[in-house]
Amino acid sequence: MSVDQATVRRIAHLARIAVTDEEVPHLQGELNAILAFVEQLAEVDVTGVEPMTSVTPMMMKKRQDEVTDGGYAEIIVGNAPLTEDHYFVVPKVVE
Amino acid sequence: MSDLTNLTLAEARDALVRRETSATDIAKAFLAAMEKARPLNAYVLETPEQALAMAAQSDERLARGEARPLEGIALGVKDLYATKGVRTTASSKILANFVPGYESTVTSQLWRDGAVMLGKLNNDEFAMGSSNETSAFGPVQSPWRREGSNAALVPGGSSGGSSAAVAARLCLGATATDTGGSIRQPAAFTGTVGIKPTYGRCSRWGIVAFASSLDQAGPIARTVRDNAILLRSMAGHDPKDTTSADLPVPDYEAAIGRSVKGMRIGIPKEYRLAGMPAEIEALWDKGAKWLRDAGAEIVEVSLPHTKYALPAYYIVAPAEASSNLARYDGVRYGLREPGRDIVEMYEKTRAAGFGAEVRRRVMIGTYVLSAGYYDAYYVRAQKIRTLIKRDFENVYAQGVHAILTPATPSAAFGIGEKGGEDPVEMYLNDIFTVTVNMAGLPGIAVPAGRSSEGLPLGLQLIGRAFDEETLFSLSEVIEQAAGRVELPQAWWA
Amino acid sequence: MNAPASPSKLIKGATGDWEVVIGMEIHAQVTSKSKLFSGASTTFGAEPNANVSLVDAAMPGMLPVINEECVKQAVRSGLGLKARINLRSTFDRKNYFYPDLPQGYQISQYKSPIVGEGEVLVDLPESGGQIRVGIERLHLEQDAGKSLHDQHPTMSFVDLNRSGVALMEIVSKPDLRSSEEARAYVTKLRTILRYLGTCDGNMEEGSLRADVNVSVRRPGEPLGTRCEIKNVNSIRFIGQAIEHEARRQIGIIEDGGVIEQETRLFDPGKGETRSMRSKEEAHDYRYFPDPDLLPLEFDQAFVDALAADLPELPDEKKARFIADYGVTPYDASVLVAERASADFYEAVAKGRDGKAAANWVINELFGRLNKEGKDVATSPVSAAQLGAIVDLIGEGVISGKIAKDLFEIVWSEGGDPRQIVESRGMKQVTDTGAIEAAIDAVIAANPDKVEQAKAKPTMIGWFVGQVMKQTGGKANPQAVNDMLKAKLGI
Numbered sequence A: 001m002s003v004d005q006a007t008v009r010r011i012a013h014l015a016r017i018a019v020t021d022e023e024v025p026h027l028q029g030e031l032n033a034i035l036a037f038v039e040q041l042a043e044v045d046v047t048g049v050e051p052m053t054s055v056t057p058m059m060m061k062k063r064q065d066e067v068t069d070g071g072y073a074e075i076i077v078g079n080a081p082l083t084e085d086h087y088f089v090v091p092k093v094v095e
Numbered sequence B: 001m002s003d004l005t006n007l008t009l010a011e012a013r014d015a016l017v018r019r020e021t022s023a024t025d026i027a028k029a030f031l032a033a034m035e036k037a038r039p040l041n042a043y044v045l046e047t048p049e050q051a052l053a054m055a056a057q058s059d060e061r062l063a064r065g066e067a068r069p070l071e072g073i074a075l076g077v078k079d080l081y082a083t084k085g086v087r088t089t090a091s092s093k094i095l096a097n098f099v100p101g102y103e104s105t106v107t108s109q110l111w112r113d114g115a116v117m118l119g120k121l122n123n124d125e126f127a128m129g130s131s132n133e134t135s136a137f138g139p140v141q142s143p144w145r146r147e148g149s150n151a152a153l154v155p156g157g158s159s160g161g162s163s164a165a166v167a168a169r170l171c172l173g174a175t176a177t178d179t180g181g182s183i184r185q186p187a188a189f190t191g192t193v194g195i196k197p198t199y200g201r202c203s204r205w206g207i208v209a210f211a212s213s214l215d216q217a218g219p220i221a222r223t224v225r226d227n228a229i230l231l232r233s234m235a236g237h238d239p240k241d242t243t244s245a246d247l248p249v250p251d252y253e254a255a256i257g258r259s260v261k262g263m264r265i266g267i268p269k270e271y272r273l274a275g276m277p278a279e280i281e282a283l284w285d286k287g288a289k290w291l292r293d294a295g296a297e298i299v300e301v302s303l304p305h306t307k308y309a310l311p312a313y314y315i316v317a318p319a320e321a322s323s324n325l326a327r328y329d330g331v332r333y334g335l336r337e338p339g340r341d342i343v344e345m346y347e348k349t350r351a352a353g354f355g356a357e358v359r360r361r362v363m364i365g366t367y368v369l370s371a372g373y374y375d376a377y378y379v380r381a382q383k384i385r386t387l388i389k390r391d392f393e394n395v396y397a398q399g400v401h402a403i404l405t406p407a408t409p410s411a412a413f414g415i416g417e418k419g420g421e422d423p424v425e426m427y428l429n430d431i432f433t434v435t436v437n438m439a440g441l442p443g444i445a446v447p448a449g450r451s452s453e454g455l456p457l458g459l460q461l462i463g464r465a466f467d468e469e470t471l472f473s474l475s476e477v478i479e480q481a482a483g484r485v486e487l488p489q490a491w492w493a
Numbered sequence C: 001m002n003a004p005a006s007p008s009k010l011i012k013g014a015t016g017d018w019e020v021v022i023g024m025e026i027h028a029q030v031t032s033k034s035k036l037f038s039g040a041s042t043t044f045g046a047e048p049n050a051n052v053s054l055v056d057a058a059m060p061g062m063l064p065v066i067n068e069e070c071v072k073q074a075v076r077s078g079l080g081l082k083a084r085i086n087l088r089s090t091f092d093r094k095n096y097f098y099p100d101l102p103q104g105y106q107i108s109q110y111k112s113p114i115v116g117e118g119e120v121l122v123d124l125p126e127s128g129g130q131i132r133v134g135i136e137r138l139h140l141e142q143d144a145g146k147s148l149h150d151q152h153p154t155m156s157f158v159d160l161n162r163s164g165v166a167l168m169e170i171v172s173k174p175d176l177r178s179s180e181e182a183r184a185y186v187t188k189l190r191t192i193l194r195y196l197g198t199c200d201g202n203m204e205e206g207s208l209r210a211d212v213n214v215s216v217r218r219p220g221e222p223l224g225t226r227c228e229i230k231n232v233n234s235i236r237f238i239g240q241a242i243e244h245e246a247r248r249q250i251g252i253i254e255d256g257g258v259i260e261q262e263t264r265l266f267d268p269g270k271g272e273t274r275s276m277r278s279k280e281e282a283h284d285y286r287y288f289p290d291p292d293l294l295p296l297e298f299d300q301a302f303v304d305a306l307a308a309d310l311p312e313l314p315d316e317k318k319a320r321f322i323a324d325y326g327v328t329p330y331d332a333s334v335l336v337a338e339r340a341s342a343d344f345y346e347a348v349a350k351g352r353d354g355k356a357a358a359n360w361v362i363n364e365l366f367g368r369l370n371k372e373g374k375d376v377a378t379s380p381v382s383a384a385q386l387g388a389i390v391d392l393i394g395e396g397v398i399s400g401k402i403a404k405d406l407f408e409i410v411w412s413e414g415g416d417p418r419q420i421v422e423s424r425g426m427k428q429v430t431d432t433g434a435i436e437a438a439i440d441a442v443i444a445a446n447p448d449k450v451e452q453a454k455a456k457p458t459m460i461g462w463f464v465g466q467v468m469k470q471t472g473g474k475a476n477p478q479a480v481n482d483m484l485k486a487k488l489g490i
């Protein structure tokens, strides 16, 4: 499989990465090189094989239901580019 | 003592306990060396105040005879580890001046055990790379050069700052991370030792995530023993990371010098690639011979799905990365580029904040997860991962204790030499290491000789899950047989 | 497998009858102290970003750790919905960018949810009867934060306090055929969850929100294209949104148009649904298993222990009330709608006449509570007090009329009803002498009425009223009746 330029733009938008017109053909070439490289996986017979979900076979541990965290809004917003009254501030979102 | 920076970590530890030197003197010696070595670009942030304050505390404890396991040991920290109050960037512009309000579990355990932080080490941006050339801070230069050449070489990656700093004597040891070979490949390139522990051995909490199912923390240091000492402090169950294993951490140092007699060492025939340089082949044979001389039994084994590990990795790792890196959106921390609306703000921020390699991988990852392609790429790759893991399980079920392979397909290459046209050229560097991440196993790279151009070459030992001790015992045999690596000339000073 | 459309549920269009088909996704906030994957508090109404941990804000290197109580709550809810509990389920990431979604993905259960198929029995209060609504699944997922859009002309403010709070998404099959059924279904679901204590059902605070999928078709035809109305947060609005949306779709089709599958919002002010512009762009959520979380596994013993501790659920309670207390099915439905009401009723009814108790609880108490905006928990009249009133009637100590006065006194002043009756002389007069005297007086004063009564026996009612007046309402009405009949010879 290989990607065309429209797909490159669609993927870039899905990934929220702006691409310029000049970048598109380069990205197309690079992505297609990677896709050509992974193409060989198609030759492996994977019938009946379970896809790996966790590399270490173990039970997931669970937390007790206790409030043990939070209460430090100033740290939460401390690195933010724009804040007001401990809110993060972003360009207006229209619904 | 003459030059404190020449001590191994174990030697420094012992000298400190014997009060032959002080933590402060060691910290000062390294801080001075770091200043001189700035042209290497190994450190992206030097933290002399922290270093001296921590060293002073260590000296007090040493004076009271209350030394902890790493008391006064000066370390560099890969900039992927969150360090409380100290800028942490993953060597990406997108994290800008991010100062975490928290400390990663692994580094907090190092400080708990008395280690001293010298600074933050360069790495490939978000650990995506094999040469440390994708860093927003610029490439790291290896302290090594080819004989008779001044060409700048890469220190490997993504933990290139860590490997260069250890090789150039800019710390006693360093933290690193390994997603596809990022500890072992740079260690091999710089004549240092690096272990990627079993997935789940070290907590991932507080380490900037690249690919969650593959990422593991580990040390790079000058010797096998130094690795064993560091890993003991770094490892351990963390309730904040439910993928970390709730197992006791052995005294790894005790495994050094343990007999390897009667151990079965597998030589996987699939690693004998067509076109493999003769010197790599010879190094591999030499390694097998050393282990045989030490009483181990060498057997040929088969890992039939080896060749699919790298292509499967280049689906799984970018897929996870595309999701893990979605949080870098200019809202809560890091870089923000203004935009007319929120979508434009996201797109401009991420285009400006991520470097070319990261953008490429995020896009590939986005593509392989997208509707209509998910089964053909991602699910298939995860099935192949199951087969790769099964290959190893079959070999270990035959009584094999560890597997010996070359660490890299070549010695270090020059800065700007690879991957310019075709990204896959660079990816091939991890061909021997990436299977280990795919199967979640431990792997160690240990120096075993030199290339025809005088550059370090390493061998890799792959162990059974959670059996790092065997790797320490075996790699020390190779280290002893190969002889201590000569220091590269300090041409930068 | 579609049952024939019931004619009463069809909507009349310009060109004939239409059937509306509704399926719902309910987001119910799990009752827990801390969030699904972090130790931050779930308390409503905190200062901005105060109930936020490093994990909830998606700081670099943070990892989720699951809250066991949320898992238990999901299992309890599944049991309450008579659903299959999956001993192994997995968490997936749903990837999209939004400022109130800090990770850039929502952790949810896509491929294998914790709870599979189940069923809810729903009584229809308006049209009568009962329907079965199939449950497709119930899964655990994270809530998002909240964006405020009205604080600034060009900026939105983001608060992550809700980010990471555990939700149960409960997906119904498209088994609902009218707005009434939809409202009744949500009401019933809410009742079940409140009984179980797994969701407080507080719709004003957003603890229960509905995404309503609506399509229309001619009876017997295949399913039409559906529209999803997002985040409707009251049962009344759910009904209004469905009514409007069904009419809108019918209008489009009857005008020769086609329905486009889309996401819509309900505007309660206008009573209309409108297209969500920001959601127009096709989403590609790129679901994949969350590599930070291992599969969620537990054994049957874990489920059995939770099942053993489950409270009696409304359906069982209703059946028991009908059988044990002889109440009507309708009264039983009213009584079990809230667990607290049912408990109150049962405390009143125990050892007494269940029907009388139901009558007093529903008509007097609930009526009064409703009028005053109170609920059972804040009722000024306790179950013991109401029980005493019922006893006093049963024992013949007071009449029904006096009982209402007594209820009024207990409501506003409190106190022991028996003592009040005693001290205020409210006892019913059963002394025949006193009653006879009153009857004689009334007869003597109204000879003309006596004559009339002889011809028209129903006139006796007037005499009873007069005698009761004479005795200040305290005479035993039965005794008055009997004696009057004898005296008047009717």
Ligand SMILES: [Mg+2]
Pocket: C025, C211
């Ligand atoms: Mg939904």
Ligand SMILES: [Zn+2]
Pocket: C027, C141, C169
């Ligand atoms: Zn949902």
